[in-house]
Amino acid sequence: MTGPIAAQHRRPGFTAYAGWFLAAAFFFYAWILRVSPSVMVEQLMRDFAVSGAVLGNLSAFYFYAYAGLQMPVGLALDRWGPRRVLSIAVLGAGAGCLIFAAAPSVEVAYLGRTLIGAGAAFGLVGSMVLAGAWFPPRRFALLSGSAMALGLTGGIVGQGPMAVLVEGAGWRASIAYLGIGALVLAVLTWAFTRDRPTAGAEVPAATADAYDDGVLRALWRVARRPQTVAIALYAGFASSPMLAFGALWGVPYTMTAYGIGRPAAGFATSFLLLGFVIGSPLWGWISDRIGLRKPPALLGTALAGAALTVALWVPGLSFDLYRALLFLTGFGVGAMVVCYALTREHNARGGTGAALGLVNMLAVAGGAVFQPVVGLLLDLGWDGVMAAGARVYSIEAYRAAFLTLPALFALAFVSTLLIRETRCRPVETAAASAAA
Numbered sequence: 117m118t119g120p121i122a123a124q125h126r127r128p129g130f131t132a133y134a135g136w137f138l139a140a141a142f143f144f145y146a147w148i149l150r151v152s153p154s155v156m157v158e159q160l161m162r163d164f165a166v167s168g169a170v171l172g173n174l175s176a177f178y179f180y181a182y183a184g185l186q187m188p189v190g191l192a193l194d195r196w197g198p199r200r201v202l203s204i205a206v207l208g209a210g211a212g213c214l215i216f217a218a219a220p221s222v223e224v225a226y227l228g229r230t231l232i233g234a235g236a237a238f239g240l241v242g243s244m245v246l247a248g249a250w251f252p253p254r255r256f257a258l259l260s261g262s263a264m265a266l267g268l269t270g271g272i273v274g275q276g277p278m279a280v281l282v283e284g285a286g287w288r289a290s291i292a293y294l295g296i297g298a299l300v301l302a303v304l305t306w307a308f309t310r311d312r313p314t315a316g317a318e319v320p321a322a323t324a325d326a327y328d329d330g331v332l333r334a335l336w337r338v339a340r341r342p343q344t345v346a347i348a349l350y351a352g353f354a355s356s357p358m359l360a361f362g363a364l365w366g367v368p369y370t371m372t373a374y375g376i377g378r379p380a381a382g383f384a385t386s387f388l389l390l391g392f393v394i395g396s397p398l399w400g401w402i403s404d405r406i407g408l409r410k411p412p413a414l415l416g417t418a419l420a421g422a423a424l425t426v427a428l429w430v431p432g433l434s435f436d437l438y439r440a441l442l443f444l445t446g447f448g449v450g451a452m453v454v455c456y457a458l459t460r461e462h463n464a465r466g467g468t469g470a471a472l473g474l475v476n477m478l479a480v481a482g483g484a485v486f487q488p489v490v491g492l493l494l495d496l497g498w499d500g501v502m503a504a505g506a507r508v509y510s511i512e513a514y515r516a517a518f519l520t521l522p523a524l525f526a527l528a529f530v531s532t533l534l535i536r537e538t539r540c541r542p543v544e545t546a547a548a549s550a551a552a
Contacts, residue, residue: 118339132250135309137439138301139198139243140263141208145301146236147270148278149209150178150292150483151389152163153277154367155382158422162505163287164222166426168498170391172491175364177226179484181233186477189237190470193245197311203244203302208234210298217292240267241472244456247310248468254404257457261400264453268446274384275367275511306546343462343543346534347455348478353528354452356407356482357424357521362388362446365489365494374435384439391443395450400457407540409454409461413532415548416451419444421525428518452479452528460536464542493517 153160153175163172193199209232216228240263247259279292338344361369362385370381399412425432428442455475464472497513536543 119217122179123387128251131310132313135198136243136246136250136259136263138305138309139202139239139246139262140266140306142202142301143239143243143263143267144273145206145294146239146275147267147389149213149236150218151231151271151274151363152278152291154281154292154362154364154385155282155378157277157364157368158504158506159282159287160225161507164225165505166222168491168494168507168509169488170222172364174222174229175489176484176552178202178231178233178236178521179359179480179482179487182229182237183477183481183484185237185479186241186473187470188466188473189241189472189476190245193238193242194312196244197222198242199306199309199311202238202309203306205235205238205242206298206302206305207235210295210302211235213291213298216537217288217295239265248460252477254540256460257400257404257454258397260456261428261453262452264396264450265393268389268396272386272393273361273391275389276379276384279367280383281377290342304536314366315409338463338474341462343536344459344471344474344535346531347458348475350413350417350474350528350531350535351452351455352478352482353524353531354420354449356419356478356486356524358388358392358446359383359448359480359483360486360490361424363483365514365517366442369511369518369541370438372509372511372514374438376435384435385442388442388446390517391446391448392450392456395447396453400453401453403454403457404540405491408537409458409540410504410532410535410537412451413454413530416448417525417529417532418445418448418450421529423448423523424525425522428515428521455479457540458538460541461538461540462536482524486524489503489520491515493520550552 153171157171160166160174161168164170164174166174212228212231212233212235214228215231216225219225243263244256244260246254251259278290281293287292321368351401359379366388367378367381368387369374369460370384371378374381374384376384377506395416399416403409403412419450423441423444425436427445433441456472459475460468461473494509494517498509501508501510504551
């Protein structure tokens with residue numbers, strides 16, 4: 117037995133773990149870049165002389181590129197291999213950082229954020245492709261959750277620690293440092309990542325047919341599968357509140373609600389991401405352990421929606437309780453990690469890379485949509501107060517704009533009900549067992 121199938125019967129070694137870890141580290145780096153605007157809100161609004169809606173759009177350019185490339189990402193990784201594609205993607209994200217850091221206008225900053233998002237688009241799916249090629253299927257949910265956890269750890273670094281760096285060095289120098297760091301990561305990725313266990317092995321038929329059709333035909337074929345669409349909707353609705361609140365508007369809201377400085381607010385908001393870091397591998401492990409996918413997704417979504425609602429609208433909460441509720445919100449959202457295992461199991465006959473691309477596209481599209489939507493709603497509730505050249509929003513304006521967030525969790529819960537349970541097996545295998 118040779119090729120990728122045989123790899124499932126081998127004990128993963130250093131090459132397997134090194135390649136997967138570097139791809140996950142790229143996702144860590146991408147999350148720092150994803151959330152970093154949240155600790156620069158006032159400086160960006162001042163330096164570029166923009167409103168909340170425009171700032172939300174500037175941050176969202178990352179998500180426009182990231183989401184738009186998720187289908188080509190899966191196909192490119194299948195066709196050219198993770199080593200080459202990930203190395204180039206890291207360099208692209210680093211170049212975007214340098215452009216963003218030096219931007220003389222918001223239009224040039226748009227270009228920088230777009231390049232950052234385009235490069236970052238390859239990290240998570242790349243780690244999943246490597247996990248599928250080098251590790252046995254029973255470890256896929258755990259590895260996916262671990263990659264998500266490492267990525268969200270980058271989100272934590274991108275808030276509290278990044279806020280301290282921005283306070284000392286300024287936002288432009290801070291972003292430039294991240295751009296330089298991309299070179300180191302690209303070199304390590306090229307040096308240690310290998311595409312698949314057997315050098316020169318053929319691409320598995322399950323993925324080969326996905327890219328032979330081209331991007332649009334692969335997207336159409338995957339989008340015609342109702343279960344894949346339901347999984348993608350669940351991923352999109354569940355992640356949107358975290359991307360809108362945790363990746364941009366949570367820090368300025370926390371500063372306003374509790375009268376604290378930026379670093380303290382950044383560390384507080386990072387409790388949302390810390391919850392995801394702990395929750396995603398734990399939910400993945402629980403799902404693998406009990407042999408079910410839907411119960412963790414339903415329970416996690418309900419927990420996240422309830423915790424965020426209490427955190428934002430129950431009056432008189434202590435700061436410690438507020439941070440605990442943000443942690444529970446992120447912990448609950450972490451259950452969405454099962455959507456990637458569900459996608460793999462519902463697309464076992466082919467097009468797995470394209471299906472993962474579609475699901476991940478919707479998982480990040482919420483940031484592209486709801487960061488500027490919340491910014492627009494904040495502008496509509498703005499009472500005209502300015503400070504140091506930036507708009508200042510009242511607590512009432514924030515809470516009115518955030519009404520969209522619990523509604524998104526409710527839609528995620530409904531979408532989960534539409535997904536058919538796989539019992540942690542490819543649907544064809546599960547169906548055959550049921551028939552027997």
